[in-house]
Amino acid sequence: MADKILKKLNIKVWRQNRASEKGKFETYTIENISTGSSFLEMLDILNNDLIEKGIDPIAFDHDCREGICGTCSLYINGRPHGPDTEITTCQLHMRKFKEGETIVIEPWRAKAFPVVKDLVVNRTAFDKILQAGGFISVNTGGVPDGNAIPVGYDDAEEAMDAAACIGCGACVAACKNSSAMLFVAAKVSHLAKLPQGKVEAKRRARNMIAKMDELGFGGCTNTGACEVECPKSISISNISRLNREYLVARFSE
Amino acid sequence: MSNLNSKIPEGPLAEKWSRHKSAIKVVSPANKRKLEVIVVGTGLGGASAAASLAELGYNVKAFCYQDSPRRAHSIAAQGGINAAKNYQNDNDSVFRLFYDTIKGGDYRAREANVYRLAEVSPNIIDQCVAQGVPFGREYGGTLANRSFGGVLVSRTFYARGQTGQQLLIGAYQAMNRQIAKGAVEIYSRHEMLDVVIIDGKARGIIARDLITGEIKRFGAHAVVVATGGYGNVFFLSTNAMGSNGSAAWQCYKKGAFMANPCYVQIHPTCIPVHGDQQSKLTLMSESLRNDGRVWVPKKKEDAEKLQRGEIKANDIPDEDRDFYLERRYPSYGNLVPRDVASRAAKERCDAGYGVNSEGKAVFLDFKYSIERLGKDVIEARYGNLFQMYEKITDVDPYKEPMMIYPAIHYSMGGTWVDYNLMTTVKGLYSIGEANFSDHGANRLGASALMQGLADGYFILPYTIGDYLADEIMTPKTDTSAPEFKEAEKSVKERIEKLYNIKGSKTVDYFHKKLGQIMWDHVGMSRNAEGLKEAIKMIRKLREDFWKDVKVPGEMDNLNPELEKAGRVADFFDIGELMAMDALDRNESCGGHFREESATDEGEAKRNDEKFTYVSCWEYQGEGKEPKLNKEELVFENVKLTQRSYK
């Protein structure tokens, strides 16, 4: 773990004070960053510098900093979550960058994810899609024993693969159409793969797609960028399943 | 002590909960529609409570500081959730889970609460399966279990290494369904800054809209606080960056007692601190200790060479490696409980045997299991953890041993609650990690998820009815009441005060200093002198903070620094109370190790004669010493024994 020191980096970052105001890029210089630091720690340090200089620090979303909460959401050097695969921004480390490099940081860009401030965007649209049907309608209590309905090992594994989605929005950010299909597909697949979720599968697919369209996300053109940029590598085969579920739901009307 | 009625029902342990349920009042569906409940926090406890209460018919308002309720820190739990299902036919039972939890908590938790937790645990699994939580399965389609944390049965259910996430998503989905129905109103990016009490009853909260900075009033018939733990008082912890103790602390200031604040859990397997730029510690699942061997060099000169980076772990031959856990605890070896493993690591590092450049790490070596089982088996078991480790540290743990070090992980202490989960303030409830009730002085692995969901799904929805049944005639809370005005005013004044200090140092500067004090003096091992020193240092630092902190940005805009400033201001107070509590408790129990109370071999020594009580701290006003109340713990069903893992 031989950490080196990056003596100087240029950080070109989107600054926008409020949703209602116009934004622009600013470039800051930062010095002496350990390659063992995470990307967000680098931003912490930059922010401390900015505060000391009397400049408003850069707002960015982050929370668990261990790659699971899905809060962090930076578009770094042209890629969601930066130049590495299967990670979130908080797990990106500075060893992925070169001495003297200019790092460009932008917020997720999508009509459905408006900027709140600087690099912070509003991802409530995802919550709304799930509220439209991303659940199994059971109340607390009065459910059968956990082993009452057997679930095949492979089905459980496939459901888990899809359920691994952390709702970060990298799929939307990566997609040239700002489509939320991978996100919706992950939830529909997760529940459709389980016997408990099959009961209302049709309704779910219909309602979630309708909400997704309503909220201003684009359509899927199968470029596959979402899968590559997804921190949890959720497969676009789930999108095919979603299409299937949706078509079946529509044609059975 | 008049306030401290724990309301534990009479009768045999196994019947307490069912007797209690039949004795408490129930609200009719027609009346539930008229009642409002505020739930603060949307982790396992908060989300499950909000969903369940809304299903019953109550009008629920749910709050979280995150941009979405799904991001609460319950999501980070990896290993699993315990339940006394006995699916493995290994003679598990409610009593055995109860006993393990009480014993694991070093006999500092309430028997009745813990028994109830064990009793409802099977229902949690059923509920989660019905919600679509993709638990691991056997080929035959039944639920799989793993063993966890040194207990003798396999009762831990898991969803790969993301059990917390999957359970939280289950609860979040249940809540989403209620949001869609209009039964839950969700306020994300809202932070509770005060609880409003009218005529001795909790009637609402004051919250800041984190995007607009607006201070808003919210009224209700009852308030449920499910805001998690205060581990971030240490600055570096495995908690999320935003996790804080402020909501619970405001409740404390309004009359809710704070119980056992000194009990915090230190997790032995975290990725070590790598330098002064670090913001956060990453936990590696405890399950790694099943197949990894913990060691440091036998020779100090080897350790020093490692620290200088002159040699690597693999340069040290087996005979020069000190497998200190196996040496000290031959029967449990690498699987000793968390507190024991953590202290042993600290002991070796303090003695100069640490293995990273800071001298604060020990090795967790998989070489031996790879030799024994093959790389494939290890990869199947821990592949994702190994990958995460490599991403963070750039070291391949298949080839070189991992480095680990203990880190603050969980707070067993929290707001005092009675058997109904109500605090000492009427109508104010505390659930999940935010309360103190079930884990005593040390929490067993895979029990945090169980408690959060037990409280939210199966306990609070019953017990809150007992209180609300008397509130059916109470009209909707009028948020223009003077108490609301007063609370809003004081919240605004405090924000303005923080903002207007315009000092020279950042919030993080103070937070890091506080964390250092806490880690050095109120951390893994504590003594009276250090604790007294810590209290002094915290007071001094708090004074400096209120004079010299610099909060940039605008008050009426998204302002993370302002949010942090408010939380850190409370952390000073929490840290101080933790030190005071630790000072009072002159015994070693669970996560709390007092150097004065140790055996000749340096192992923890409990003092049941003097300290079989819950410390309940009562706020007395700004700048005044809090009052210590004691709830005696009565053990009728278990025999208190000294834990031994030798």
Added chain:
Amino acid sequence: MSKFLTASIGKKFIMSITGIFLMMFILVHLTINLLLIFDDTGELFNKGAHFMATNPVIKIVEPLLGLGFMIHILWSFVISYQNWRARPIRYAKSNPGESSTWASRNMLILGALVLVFLVTHIINFFWIIKFAPDSMESINGTNMENTYKLVSELFIESIPYCIVYIIGAILLGLHLTHGFWSAFQTLGLNNKNWMKRLEWIAKIYAVIVAVGFSVIPLYFMLVK
């Protein structure tokens, strides 16, 4: 059903159905065209072309084919516009090559170029055969357009046209590398196991189409 047609998946469904229809046509078209290089008298090809022009089934399918083309083309513009609007502010620095192929991101451009080619193609051949036949020949007593003459003369006389046709074939092939498996994906006829297989079949199909159609002008340009 109207809800279905306006939903994002519904629109894609139409693209897929028309796409698959057009892909089948292309295969038939290619098969007939390859007759050009197996019989230098042109009889075989002329017979084939005549059969295609007079077969009642084809007569019915022909207008459908035209409709399929129209819908596929018009719909692609509608969808692209709507997708484009989903990101009002573009990224300043974007690195999409790390995560997707150029063809998959530029189906509209590829499609539009294919369209330009298609128009040329129609003017060159289809229009003349259909509405302005200038050279007839009689085979086994049946009068038919000497399509072979039309095609071979164009390619033998004009190298630029040969190049245009080869480029057109390659563009079409590129369009199909993504279009083929994408159509199945959109129809839900894909899963984890078939993902790679479909991608391979798509590549093979695209290569057959691109090479197949290129071989014809090459043959006339080089061999004749």
